[in-house]
Amino acid sequence: MDLLAQTRAIDIIRLVADLGYVLQENRKIICPFHAEKTPSLVVYPQTNSYHCFGCGRHGDVIHFYAGVANLEYTGAMHELAFNYLPDYKPELYKRGHLKKIQAAGPVKPEKMALPSDTNAYVYKPLHSAIYEDFQRVCETQPAGPVHEDARKYLTERGFSESTLRRFRILTVNDYQTAQAHLRRTYNLLDLQECGLFNEKGNLIFYRHPIVIPYFRKGRIVFLQGRVIGQPTETVSRYQFLSGVPVELFNADVMDVLKTGRTLYVTEGAFDCMTLMQEGMPAVSLGSATMFKREWMKLFRRFEICFYFDNDAAGQKAARDYSELFSHYRISTHVKMVKAGYKDVNDYFSKRE
Structure with missing residues (x-):
């Protein structure tokens, strides 16, 4: 992968936080490109891009940083790579012209670790509340045939009940009820951005009722579904969140x-x-x-x-x-x- 593609893939949510901007409801921030009191710039994690509905500015993660740092696109690309890509070689750009990213917003952000820092990578849970509500719905559904089949299968895989409880393995016992609750509670765009719903507006775990939560610092940061038993030719074994980068499992x-x-x-x-x-x-x-x-x-x-x-x-x-x-x-x-x-x-x- 070339430098441009790698830099464009840098998480825009993380960059926004590192720059000191406060992400508000529906992934909005106060636009840094025009004067406003009500947030109108929306960040889109799935496409790693942004659009301001106030001034019309839009683009990828490099465009965003270029505008905030007052840099040309190429300079912004190299500075982002210097801060976020472990394998980037500073000699690729003008020596001495690359700077560490500092908070540009008026609010001092929580310390975030950059790849060039000595601290470990920190995940900022953006969608954890939705994932955890989905978990709560699954855990409160009455046990039925799906639950029994899933538990039998997992037991055959050698897992004890204490292990299944420890990792909070879920089963979607009533798909329609779970889907209806999420659609009733959240904006469809948010459900699609967090990867739980596909582009057709449906919960993705229809054929994958065993759901594995990924935790970080005690919060759910990712979900993975699995079929019960062996998959068919038309159904994959696993279902990962739609369009959302995977996290480390059991990182805690x-x-x-x-x-x-x-x-x-x-x-x-x-x-x-x-x-x-x-x-x-x-x-x-x-x-x-x-x-x-x-x-x-x-x-x-x-x-x-x-x-x-x-x-x-x-x-x-x-x-x-x-x-x-x-x-x-x-x-x-x-x-x-x-x-x-x-x-x-x-x-x-x-x-x-």
Whole structure:
């Protein structure tokens, strides 16, 4: 991916917060490009863009920063890359012309960690309230056939009831009721922006009633659905939030794990849950292809063990990530799933 594409992918919500602007209802802020008292600039996380309904200014994340910092587009791109992209080389631009991003708004923001800081990456929960309301609805629905089928399936996967409670695994027992509650409570645009609803206005977990919440600092920051049992040819095994970047699964374990301890990194959330059930601290990437480099600093305190699926893709990913992590001087090793088993969960649930 070239520098322009990488920079355009920098989270505009995070940039807005880092610059000191207060994100208000419906993702609005006071527009920095014209005088106003009522917020009229809307930020769109799905497209990583903005539009002001007061003055008409609009564009991508680079346009936004260029306007705030009074820079040309190219200069803004390099300054954003300098602040947010770990692999950016400052010598690519004019030496001495790149500055650390400072709050431009009148309100001093909560400290946010940039990739160039020594602090760890901080997630600012934008949609947690909606995710948690969805969780509450699922947990208060009467248990029915879907719940029973899901619990039977999860038990067959080797999970104890205490593990399922620990990770707050949900089931959408009554799809229509859950969908109606969310549509009645929230603006459809917000439901689509947070990834719970698709472009047709429907809750995405229709065929994926097992829902795995991703927590950070005790707040839900992401959701992942799964079919019960084996998927069909027309239905995928997993359903991730629509258009929303994945977060690390079980990242809170990194806050309590002592420096120097081994931290296992798995592909799937179920593999991570299995290792945690076995007393082995672990996090999950969600998929072998979903790693974000801004997570890198989170791993620096630990000895990293990649424990990926027993297939060509998993083995290649383990080699690639080992090389990447070594570039950041993070110690790693790879543990292979024993022959005859497809992944971590399969091995631990079927071993004799």
